[in-house]
Amino acid sequence: MSITIAVPSKGRLKDKTLQLLERAGLPVAPPAERSYQTIVDGRSDIEIAFLSASEIARELARGTVQMGVTGEDLARETVAKPDDMFDFPVKLGFGGADVVVAVPQSWIDVSTMADLDDVAASFRARYGRRLRVATKYWQLTQTWFGEHGIGVYRIVESLGATEGAPAAGTADAIVDITSTGSTIRANHLKILDDGIILRSQANLIVSQTAPWDRDMQKLRDEVIVALNQAVESTAP
Amino acid sequence: MPDLLAHLRKRAPDVIDVPILQPADPFLEMAGEDLRRRIFITESGDGRLNCLRPDFTIPICRGVIEKKRTGRYAYCGTVFRQNRDGSEEFLQLGLEDIGHDDRIAADATCLSDMLDCLNAAGIIEPKITLGDDLFCALIDSLALPETIAQRLQRAFGQNERLDALLDQFSSEPIGEPISQHADIPALTMRVEVMMQEAALPPMAGRSPADIAERMVQKSSIQSFRLEDHQLRIIRNYLAIKAPLTEAGAAVRAFFDTHQLGSDHLLAAFDARVEAIRARGIRLDGITFDASFGRKLEYYTGMQFEVFANGVAIGGGGRYDSLLTLLGSPTPKTGVGFSIALDRVAEALA
Structure with missing residues (x-):
């Protein structure tokens, strides 16, 4: 009996995750060359699968892996009802970034979602088209705008350089991820006062759709406890 | 079947x-x-x-x-x-x-x-629940600031949202006070400069004049608060529920008591009730609910x-705005x- 933990396959997120697992007493054995599969050293009951961060969210939703490390933003973006599919037992203290709503700084009259609602409502009558929001976060945007009563706007899919969309004339506002806000400011945009959709960071995520037997639940609890302790011992 | x-x-x-x-x-x-x-x-x-x-x-x-x-x-x-x-x-x-x-x-x-x-x-x-956009006329006749009136009208038909807005508008001022002179030309110029600095394409979106105008409008409502009697009128109207046999009289009495005008709309309401009766429909199977509406902007009237x-x-229901929104020239x-x-x-x- 074993469980699989999906770990980001590259970059800072991968390095930080491996360091944390090591500190938690779950060091990951180096995979064979060109392989993306391995185990926790000496623990054939805890397998490790290296996947891209967005695939991790998808596989957790499908239940093909039991646990995984990825950004909360990706997990909440991948499915319509994330809280029905995932548990978020451990915030890992790295990979922090906010998903935010930002508008041009020249919109001096817009500082809140309520302002944006006013603007969106009259947009078509004034300019002959709907307000356009560039984002790769469809789900998060739809949910957030819906909660603020904004229904009439259009999403323009943007898979990169989203903050450039207003200057490029392809969108009026954006929903994007930012850690310091500097890219947003550099592009003459500003974050709305109540425009923080999600304060995201890397999370240990547990799939609720994967089948869990008693032994797997034990392994799950062991991993959660170990990671929690490792995070707490490194917290400032 | x-x-x-x-x-x-x-x-x-x-x-x-x-x-x-x-x-x-x-x-x-x-x-x-x-x-x-x-x-x-x-x-x-x-x-x-x-x-x-x-x-x-x-x-x-x-x-x-x-x-x-x-x-x-x-x-x-x-x-x-x-x-x-x-x-x-x-x-x-x-x-x-x-x-x-x-x-x-x-x-x-x-x-x-x-x-x-x-x-x-x-x-x-069957049982029918019937609504009407008289709510919009009621809000218009309260002479609230335009922004406030429109926010309330947009929330019509979504009772939780409307409730939350009424709470918000009657509890505290809407936002931090803004020290802006109501000088639209100066604001317009300021926005123009900001748009140039940001290299925003000038014709692609909101115009500087619109932004300046809304800024002034927004400044004017920062200290706005719904008065108790206005809040009561709105809440009491939304609570009206009556069989269609009595709804016209109830709504008219309400509008008259609070001097809300809208005579032609009330007359149209009565005429519609009569037209429904004239088609042999039982009016007691229809309940008028003043809070019933649909949230999409193209719905109008009944x-x-x-x-x-x-x-x-x-x-x-009625959707008199839809054809224009879809591009009908008339x-x-x-x-x-x-x-x-x-x-x-x-x-x-």
Whole structure:
């Protein structure tokens, strides 16, 4: 009996995750060359699968892996009802970034979602088209705008350089991820006062759709406890 | 079940073909991004978005505009939508009456056509909830700042949201005070400079003058608070619920007591009640609910929902803004109903 933990396959997120697992007493054995599969050293009951961060969210939703490390933003973006599919037992203290709503700084009259609602409502009558929001976060945007009563706007899919969309004339506002806000400011945009959709960071995520037997639940609890302790011992 | 479409076609002979595969854009444009999660979208090879038809109203209206042919259109077919209860396709029967300029007569005919159809299906005395956009007139007559009035009007029909707004507007000032001179030309210039610095394409979006104007408007409502008597009027109006036999008098008494004017709208309300009565419809089966409305911007005037044995089996209403929004060069009226035939079967079971 074993469980699989999906770990980001590259970059800072991968390095930080491996360091944390090591500190938690779950060091990951180096995979064979060109392989993306391995185990926790000496623990054939805890397998490790290296996947891209967005695939991790998808596989957790499908239940093909039991646990995984990825950004909360990706997990909440991948499915319509994330809280029905995932548990978020451990915030890992790295990979922090906010998903935010930002508008041009020249919109001096817009500082809140309520302002944006006013603007969106009259947009078509004034300019002959709907307000356009560039984002790769469809789900998060739809949910957030819906909660603020904004229904009439259009999403323009943007898979990169989203903050450039207003200057490029392809969108009026954006929903994007930012850690310091500097890219947003550099592009003459500003974050709305109540425009923080999600304060995201890397999370240990547990799939609720994967089948869990008693032994797997034990392994799950062991991993959660170990990671929690490792995070707490490194917290400032 | 009898052939209800044939039955309806006797009253509504006009036909527009509505293919199952529809361009998605008109639906998303009219109903907003929220709809995207509930419809079935597919992308064609050249990048166009299509969807399985989520309703008939919008395609029929588009057909009317394209063929320049108003009329009375009956339809019956499967529509595809992901509902909260998990169902994804259901059989819908309905009628759209487009370009009928006597709105009162058309409203009454719409109700009687629906009831006739339900009778033929075996539903004898359904319960109808009926709403009207008199709420918008009531808000207008309170002479609130435009921004506040529009926020309330947009929330009509979404009772939780409207409640939250009323709480917000009556508890504290709306936002931090802003020290801005009401100097639109100066603000406009400031915005122009900011837009140039940001290299925003000048014609692509909001204009500097609009931004400046709204800034001044916003500054003027920062210290706004709904007064107690205004809040009471709004809440008490929304609480009005009466059988249609008494609704006209109740609404008129309310408007008179609070000196809210709107005589022509109240007269139209009464005339519609009379027209409904004249078609032999039992008024005590219809309940006027002042808070009942639909949130989409294209609905105007009368809206209704119909129930049998506690099951919601259909609804409809007036959508005079829809044809213009869809690109009709001249305004055209529209009113219609739809019946969920699966729900009718459920109610009869």
